[in-house]
Amino acid sequence: MHIVDRRLNPNSKSLENRQRFLRRAKAQVQEAVRNASSSRDLGDALEGGEVSIPSGGVREPRFRTTPGDVQDHILPGNKTFSEGDILPRPDQGGGRGGGAGNGDGEDAFRFVLTREEFLEIFLDDLELPDMAKRKLASAEREGLRRAGYQTSGSPTSMSITRTMQLAMVRRTALRRPSQSSLADLEQALADCADEDRRTALRAEIEAMQTRMKRIPFIDPIDVRYRHFEVEPKPVARAVMFCLMDVSGSMTEHMKDLAKRFYLLLYVFLTRRYKTVDVVFIRHTDKAEEVDEETFFRSPASGGTLVSSALAAMSKIVAERYPPADWNIYAAQASDGDNAHGDNQLAAQLLTESVLPVSQYFAYLEVGATSHMRQPMPDSPLWTLYERLQSEGAPLSMRRVEDRNEIFPVFRELFKKRDGQRVGAK
Incomplete structure (x- = not known):
C-alpha cells in the first residue's frame, strides 16, 4: 500500500527537503540550538526562532576531478577570451573574503526553526537514567500485531x-x-x-x-x-520528585535559577515521556506537596530543614508509588544551607529511605552571582552529598551561579550515557 501525502507545505516550502537538511546537518544544528538556548531568557528559550550554522555545513556532496585533469568550460556570452587563454583568478571578496584585515572568513547560514523542531533537537539526546526496571504499564498506541x-x-x-x-x-x-x-x-x-x-x-x-x-x-x-490490530506497547512507569528550597536564605536570584531549572525539567518530562508523574515539593523548615502553579509562583520564606523535604518524599513514595512498580527520580535545588544538626537526619533519610528506592538523584546547588576567581567553600549539603556519592550513591551534583549556566548543567545531568554516572562539578 502506498500513501501519497498531497497536503501543501507550509508557506510554500518543501517540507521533505527541510527535514532532509536538518538530518544532514544535525550535529551543527544541535550545537546552534544549544548556543541559542544559553543566550535567551527561559520564557523564549524553547520557542524556536532563528539559528545559524557555518555555511560549510550546508554544502551538497558532489564529485570532483583530480588535480591535473583537463577540464572544458563553456562560458556563454564570452567576448573577451579565446581558446587557450589563461583566466585570471577572481578577487578575494564576497562571502568568503577576509574583508578588512587578514585571514579567511565565512558567512553563517541562518534559518528559522519552529517550536516543535527546536524542542525535538534540544531534547534529542536527553533521557532519564536507568529507565528500565520495575513492572510495566500500558502506554498509548505503539504498533500493530497479527490478529488472524x-x-x-x-x-x-x-x-x-x-x-x-x-x-x-x-x-x-x-x-x-x-x-x-x-x-x-x-x-x-x-x-x-x-x-x-x-x-x-x-x-x-x-x-x-x-x-x-x-x-x-x-x-x-x-x-x-x-488482519492486524493496534497493540499498546508496555513502557516503564516513572515519577519525578521536584524538591525546592524556598527558605529565607534563598535570595530572589537563587529562586529564579531553581525555577528555571525546574521549568526546563518539566518541559523535558512532559515532552519526552507519556507515563511520568511529576510531584512538586517545596520546603522551608517544613515541607508540603503543592501544585504546579504554587510551586513556580507562590512566595514563601522561613527556616531551612532539608530533612523535611526528604521525609515528605519518602511518605509519598510509601503511599502512592511502590518502588517495585515505579522508577523513582528526584531533583533537588537548594543554596546548600541547612539548620545546624539537621544534616545527620538528612543523611539518614537519604541513605535509608530515599536513595535505596531511587533510580537517580540530581542535586543542583544555586549560588549568588560572583565575579571572584577563587572557588567558594563547600556548603553543608554539598559536603554531605559528595560523601554519599563517593560511597556509590546514585546521585549527581552541579553548581550554577548565572542564568546562562542552566542549560549546560541541565544537559549534563540528563544526557544519555552508557552505564556511567555523572560526577560532581
Whole structure:
C-alpha cells in the first residue's frame, strides 16, 4: 500500500527537503540550538526562532576531478577570451573574503526553526537514567500485531497461502474433478478404437468439464486477508520528585535559577515521556506537596530543614508509588544551607529511605552571582552529598551561579550515557 501525502507545505516550502537538511546537518544544528538556548531568557528559550550554522555545513556532496585533469568550460556570452587563454583568478571578496584585515572568513547560514523542531533537537539526546526496571504499564498506541484473517482488505495484505488452503478444502469437499482425471479420460479417448466406447468417454468428459466449471479453482469465498490490530506497547512507569528550597536564605536570584531549572525539567518530562508523574515539593523548615502553579509562583520564606523535604518524599513514595512498580527520580535545588544538626537526619533519610528506592538523584546547588576567581567553600549539603556519592550513591551534583549556566548543567545531568554516572562539578 502506498500513501501519497498531497497536503501543501507550509508557506510554500518543501517540507521533505527541510527535514532532509536538518538530518544532514544535525550535529551543527544541535550545537546552534544549544548556543541559542544559553543566550535567551527561559520564557523564549524553547520557542524556536532563528539559528545559524557555518555555511560549510550546508554544502551538497558532489564529485570532483583530480588535480591535473583537463577540464572544458563553456562560458556563454564570452567576448573577451579565446581558446587557450589563461583566466585570471577572481578577487578575494564576497562571502568568503577576509574583508578588512587578514585571514579567511565565512558567512553563517541562518534559518528559522519552529517550536516543535527546536524542542525535538534540544531534547534529542536527553533521557532519564536507568529507565528500565520495575513492572510495566500500558502506554498509548505503539504498533500493530497479527490478529488472524478476515474476508476483506487491501490486495497487498492478501494471504496467498491461506487462500489456496481454503480453495483446496472447498474443492475436495465438493469433489471437483482434478486435471489429472480429465487428462486420463482424454488419453483413453485417443487410444480407444471402439465407437460406442468413444461416445461414452466423450459424454463423461463433457460432464466432467461442466462440473469443473461449476466448481471454480478459486472462489471469492476462499480469499483471506491478513488482519492486524493496534497493540499498546508496555513502557516503564516513572515519577519525578521536584524538591525546592524556598527558605529565607534563598535570595530572589537563587529562586529564579531553581525555577528555571525546574521549568526546563518539566518541559523535558512532559515532552519526552507519556507515563511520568511529576510531584512538586517545596520546603522551608517544613515541607508540603503543592501544585504546579504554587510551586513556580507562590512566595514563601522561613527556616531551612532539608530533612523535611526528604521525609515528605519518602511518605509519598510509601503511599502512592511502590518502588517495585515505579522508577523513582528526584531533583533537588537548594543554596546548600541547612539548620545546624539537621544534616545527620538528612543523611539518614537519604541513605535509608530515599536513595535505596531511587533510580537517580540530581542535586543542583544555586549560588549568588560572583565575579571572584577563587572557588567558594563547600556548603553543608554539598559536603554531605559528595560523601554519599563517593560511597556509590546514585546521585549527581552541579553548581550554577548565572542564568546562562542552566542549560549546560541541565544537559549534563540528563544526557544519555552508557552505564556511567555523572560526577560532581
